[in-house]
Amino acid sequence: MQLPAEVRQLCDEIGRFIRNEVDPRSRWIEENDQIPYDLLQKARELGLFGLTIPEEYGGIGLDLAGKCAVEEEMGKTNYGFATVIGNHTGISTTGIVALGTPDQKRKYLPRMASGEWIxxxxxxxxxxxxxxxxxxxxxxxxxxxxxxxxxxxxxxxxxxxxxxxxxxxxxxxxxxxxxxxxxxxxxxxxxxxxxxxxxxxxxxxxxxxxxxxxxxxxxxxxxxxxGMGYIQAMKTLTAGRVTIAARCVGMMDKLIAQCVDYMKVRTQGGRKLAEYQGLQWMLADMSVSRDAARGLAERAIETIVRGERGTIEASTAKLFNTEALARVVDCAVQIHGGMGYMREAGIETTYRDARIVRIYEGSSEIQRNIIAAQLLKGD
Ligand SMILES: Cc1cc2nc3c(=O)[nH]c(=O)nc-3n(C[C@H](O)[C@H](O)[C@H](O)COP(=O)(O)OP(=O)(O)OC[C@H]3O[C@@H](n4cnc5c(N)ncnc54)[C@H](O)[C@@H]3O)c2cc1C
CATH class of the missing domain: 2.40.110.10 (Butyryl-CoA Dehydrogenase, subunit A, domain 2)
Structure with missing residues (x-):
């Protein structure tokens, strides 16, 4: 997907932040079930809490395409950290941005953009x-x-x-x-x-x-x-589903890279894992799932950014991408063998984290209901 140069630069910057600051703390976050204060502070300094808040209120003002590009990047790091930021810059601020009166926006958005208020x-x-x-x-x-x-x-x-x-x-x-x-x-x-x-x-x-x-x-x-609550909640959740779909793409990207690295170094039966066709095919299927997921996320983004509702596109992307992630992370555990089951490799953490995306913001069953309802009403 074509993104403005400044969004690409922002994603690069976030990628560096993730690798240098978040990834090294991921094990600690996992074991202590909290985000270190100084890491949240660094995220504030980088402007991560203001990603989707308009510039006039102190944010960066990304549209859905920009937000999804960031979500894809965030999918490559600690899921809890990514969720704190993703939820705040998604479903928790979009209602105020879309429906807020000038007074409400002046009161809440600048402090939410700086991350002072989450x-x-x-x-x-x-x-x-x-x-x-x-x-x-x-x-x-x-x-x-x-x-x-x-x-x-x-x-x-x-x-x-x-x-x-x-x-x-x-x-x-x-x-x-x-x-x-x-x-x-x-x-x-x-x-x-x-x-x-x-x-x-x-x-x-x-x-x-x-x-x-x-x-x-x-x-x-x-x-x-x-009476505007439900309508706005549904719009918020439709966009939220696309951002989850985008995050799944990043998660799959990372898992595939981890598997490629492991298959090249691990030797069994006198051969690298990379030489076993059974594992090569698993890897190929993971890559096909990731690419199809990326295509569906992009279709949903483009539809919504064009100004259409994008209900079916968002639900299709959420359903496919979250289910694809489940298959991909399962293969990643398999390719890593016993190491995939150990905390050390981090694959086990992603395996547990990945389970939530098929449940929240509309379970897989609810996405199927939405898709079928749209098809049957001929929209
Ligand atoms: C970690 C986590 C974070 C969350 N964060 C938030 C949040 O920030 N804000 C918020 O408001 N909510 C949040 N949720 C709630 C989440 O959106 C709901 O859990 C989800 O919508 C499912 O609702 P439920 O748990 O009541 O399951 P139920 O609705 O009881 O569903 C149980 C099962 O029945 C299926 N089912 C239900 N209805 C139908 C149907 N009509 N057709 C077919 N199958 C059906 C479901 O798919 C599921 O498999 C969060 C949940 C979790 C677990």
Missing amino acids: GAFALTEPQAGSDPAALRTRAVRKGDRYILNGEKIYITNAGLANVFTVMAVTDAPKGIKGISAFVVERNFPGFSIGRNELKMGMHGCTTAPLAFTDCEVPAENLLGGE
Whole structure:
């Protein structure tokens, strides 16, 4: 995909940052389930928190193509670190950028661009996962405030975030058109963040439940008017799916490179692994999957950047790329043999990290539902 020179330069710079600063700390992040403060600080200095925030608010103002180019690069490093940045610059800021009033943007975006305030996006609830229309969190207007009651679960970045985009029902009889989005600050009265979940992968990136108990949110923190929440959430998630698809391409790239290196040095039966046709074919299939994934991600990016909705393209890329990553990482473990199962090589970490992409931001089954629904309605 053709990218402006400045985006290519930015990706090169991020690539150097990853290799010099993040990769050497990856094992520590994995074992301690947190990102070192000084590493977050370096990411702030590099402008990583402002990637998608418009320049007038202190960010870099990347469009979806630029964001995906960065995601591909970030796919080559620690998944938890990549998620902290990717979630903040994706689903956690796009709602404010798209729907925010000038006052909301002036208040939140500069501090989010600098990384002083980190963002989170809160849609999922105990009873509303794949079916967000089942939300139970309620927001009732009282004078110049909304009073929120309800709970959210599995919220990425919750442990670090100061600014939460929260979906809540303002008009239940209207169904999904009665869902609204609110900007909730960490210290608003009645808002609390639960304990960090222990996860299979994605270590370093916090995931926690949220509780709203008569939580007072100023009316001016409603995003885009009542009833705009679900529509905006779906747009946000469509773009988010493409960025995940792009990150998967980077992850596959890295796995293929690791396998090539290993196959050239490891000797068994008097021959390098690289000489065994069974493994060569595995490697070839991994490369075909990666290239097809890249093509689908690019098609989705181009469709959305052209101004079209890109629903089917985004879901196709998310479905294919996340499933392809599962096959590729499985082959990578196989090619590394016992070493693939050991923490030392890092492949085992990617194997666990890769599992999440088929679940969040719409599981594989939900992507299939979306694709089929689009085909059947003839869009
Ligand atoms: C690590 C992690 C981070 C997350 N981060 C966030 C976040 O930042 N913000 C946020 O709002 N949410 C977040 N989530 C929530 C995530 O988006 C949901 O977990 C996901 O949408 C699935 O919902 P569920 O867990 O309730 O599973 P369920 O909806 O209960 O699904 C269970 C199974 O049933 C299948 N299924 C459900 N409905 C259908 C259907 N209609 N047709 C076919 N199959 C179906 C699913 O595909 C799945 O296999 C995160 C989750 C995890 C695990």
